[in-house]
Amino acid sequence: MTELNIIVCAKQIPDPEAPLSDVSVDAENMEVIVDAPLVISPFDENALEAAIQLKEEAGGKITVLSMGKKLSDSVLRKALAAGADELILLEDNAFEKLDSHSTATVLASAIKKIGAYDLVLTGRQAGDWDAGQVGLILGEMLGLPCISLAREIQIEEGNVIVKKTVPVGYERAKAKLPALITVSNEVGELRYISRTRMLKMMRGGDIASWSTQEIGVSDNAIAKMEIASLSTPPDMTRECKFIEGTPEQQAEELAAVFTALH
């Protein structure tokens, strides 16, 4: 089997699992303020896991590509610790709140600079704006066959075979390499990374940083999201009645709650 060259696009975002109390909306500046550590967007982690599994089977190279205004390489180094070979950071002040089309434009330029590849993997959507567009637009821009919502990816003789989720179950879809695939969480969570390995990667690792000039993206090729307003959603909190006591007593009272609701 020939070795695989896989590109994984990974976005750095504030942890979407953050407690509600750590999130607020700045309506004036139209920003969601999340007082939580930065992480790799969860579906992108799923994509990385899929890439690592493919590499384990066929051998090859995983390049992780990340774009943003200000990237923290300590967050993205996790990808190297998990099993990626190279990290390419696309950092520029202009890369803040780009619309999906512009984000795909930047990523497509970087991928063209990378040159040869077999697969481009992205998460199905990012955990901050939840648009779910960049991956598929990127596929269009690169002129690649696109398969979305992958739950399992296999390579067979120059083709990729994907189990993709469809309304009635799943479809086995086949495309010639190179191809673009958006990955869903059924693929499984990113593997556990030991602390030693994580610490080792905090120092070493192959990290490149490309400027907009280097990838050839001009300012007028990109635009920011056009937001008319940003607001706090309707309050969804309720008054929680905590049921106390021993598990036995709690069960007794909860059973009574069910009976009353019947």
Place this chain on the structure above:
Amino acid sequence: MTEVLVLGEVKDASLDSRTLEMLGAGKKLAEASGGKLSILLMGDRVGNIAEKAASFLQGTVYKIEHPLLNGFNADLWLAALEQACAKITPRILIMSHSFMGMELGPRLACRLNSRLTTDCIDLSIDPENGLLLGTKPVSGGNAISVFKCAGQTQMVTVRGNVFPPAESGNTGAAMVAIDVTLDDAISRVESLEIVEEETVALDKANIVIAGGAGLGGEEGFEMLEGLAAALRKSFGSVMIGCSRMAVDKGWISSDHQVGLTGTIIAPDIYVAVGISGAIHHLVGMVHSKKIIAINTDPSCNIFKVADYGIVENYEEVVPALIEKLEVLS
């Protein structure tokens, strides 16, 4: 004149409920912009669905019939849509945030050089410039954002079960067949097989008992199934749900997933076991009539949206609860 075009979806040889919702939303936009509402129906055969659709609008029922549109191949559907949009040049295009819309929307937007807002829960026309505004929850549901949708064709995909469905009773819609040029070579993805799976219809449940990472393993779901069985005796339809984390860990299949990228539900009773309540989960269940949460961490999100909370290891409480319910029933 502004033409608001809805991409219709067909289920069991009739318009699916989400299409009726899109027509409801589209009608308001057409009225607000002084335009007309039209629908595009595609397939190998559209049949009498076109006539049925006509009763919901005053504009045009466009239909594309082509043997290669049998089933759903995104490449072929996209090519047909692109050709149709070039002929119709709709001002606004509404698609469902369904599997089909999620796949076609971004790619079509790229080809039309339009901007798309996905998963909208409200649509309106900006009174200042007549442009479409799409309202969408972002950050998992932590904020609501109103996006402008630029482009000659302004595009949105809309969430299901949010917009009131259109009512029939219109007459006078025009019927236009659109010819498209398609050939097999356009398709770059081959469908080897479609495997039907038994999936759980969470939106039909009276009670959903959902488990998350706190279950600690897939055996936890067996215990929840025991609770479901005990409740089924009195409550009818009781189903098992889960958080995204439980799917990621491979403990349960994704058709059980509740939340933003799973199913959005509002059962009579939702029981969250070992679920901390990430916002993308909460948006999928917060409209449940009663919410009961069992979790060891008293500070976690789930208790903020719950009516009843138990701070305890579920392995202690759930078996005792099953026992009590058995006695009561």
